[in-house]
Amino acid sequence: MSQIISEGQDTEQFADDSYLTIAQREEAEIKIVGSRFLSYAIPCPSPDVFTDFIDALRREHYNATHHCFAWRIGYDGSEFRYSDDGEPSGTAGKRILGSIDRGGLTDVGIVVVRYFGGTKLGVGGLSRAYSDSADVVIEHCRIERRFHMDTLAVTFPYDVTSQVHHVIEMHGAEVLDRQYLEDTHYTVRVRRSLAARLCEDMSVFTDRKASIQPA
Numbered sequence: 001m002s003q004i005i006s007e008g009q010d011t012e013q014f015a016d017d018s019y020l021t022i023a024q025r026e027e028a029e030i031k032i033v034g035s036r037f038l039s040y041a042i043p044c045p046s047p048d049v050f051t052d053f054i055d056a057l058r059r060e061h062y063n064a065t066h067h068c069f070a071w072r073i074g075y076d077g078s079e080f081r082y083s084d085d086g087e088p089s090g091t092a093g094k095r096i097l098g099s100i101d102r103g104g105l106t107d108v109g110i111v112v113v114r115y116f117g118g119t120k121l122g123v124g125g126l127s128r129a130y131s132d133s134a135d136v137v138i139e140h141c142r143i144e145r146r147f148h149m150d151t152l153a154v155t156f157p158y159d160v161t162s163q164v165h166h167v168i169e170m171h172g173a174e175v176l177d178r179q180y181l182e183d184t185h186y187t188v189r190v191r192r193s194l195a196a197r198l199c200e201d202m203s204v205f206t207d208r209k210a211s212i213q214p215a
Contacts, residue, residue: 017148017149017191017192018146018147019075019076019146020106020143020145021106022043022108022143023043023144025040025043026140027039028137030132030136032121033125035129037132037133038112038113038133039110039112039137040111040113041108041138041140042108043108047079050069053109053111054067054069054111057111061113064113065115066084066087066113067114068085068087068092068096068112068114069111069112070082070093070097070100070109070134071100071108071110072101073106074107075106075148076106077106082094087126088126090127091123092112095130095134096110099131100138102135103138103143147191148192149190150190150195150214151187151189152213153185153186153187153214154185154187154210155183155186155212156186156206156209160205161184163205163210167198167201167202167206168188171191171194171197171201173190173194198212199212
């Protein structure tokens with residue numbers, strides 16, 4: 001079963017800075033009329049990661065009939081590609097991509113390796129086979145909700161340290177780095193949808209003694 005990890009946030013709090021992806025590589029297999037369909041899903045933050053992955057699968061399954069795939073990448077899912085790898089047009093890559101999209105996923109790549117079993121499945125049968133293969137491997141994946149983050153540099157005098165910590169905790173921000181010079185310098189990471197409010201609250205709670213800028 002798939003699991004959504006919400007990182008302590010209520011569903012109603014999810015904003016436009018959140019997205020769903022898979023946590024780890026998974027694989028599955030189905031057999032249809034003698035043909036074997038081996039499906040592999042990986043977290044895929046860039047096209048280069050996927051290229052290395054499918055090249056390795058092609059070497060591993062060098063005698064397979066087809067290596068069909070699809071990937072969707074980017075916080076907004078704007079980058080995608082798919083391939084039928086010799087199967088009839090529209091029966092494989094687009095079906096795999098459809099499975100990714102039905103799950104609302106991004107930063108995901110899926111490859112379905114087919115070993116032909118001697119019996120042709122027809123256009124409809126192939127389409128179902130590739131959709132089912134992608135669906136099955138996604139069902140094996142743990143689904144994570146992740147957030148698009150902003151990194152900010154906060155500078156403040158020592159006497160407002162407690163107020164700065166209070167604002168950081170209010171917005172669930174993470175302190176990445178601390179430097180103690182004449183003034184204190186923090187590098188913090190916060191969800192993009194909360195960044196503007198954090199800046200406003202930092203100014204109010206520290207009586208404008210803290211300054212913030214993009215890191």
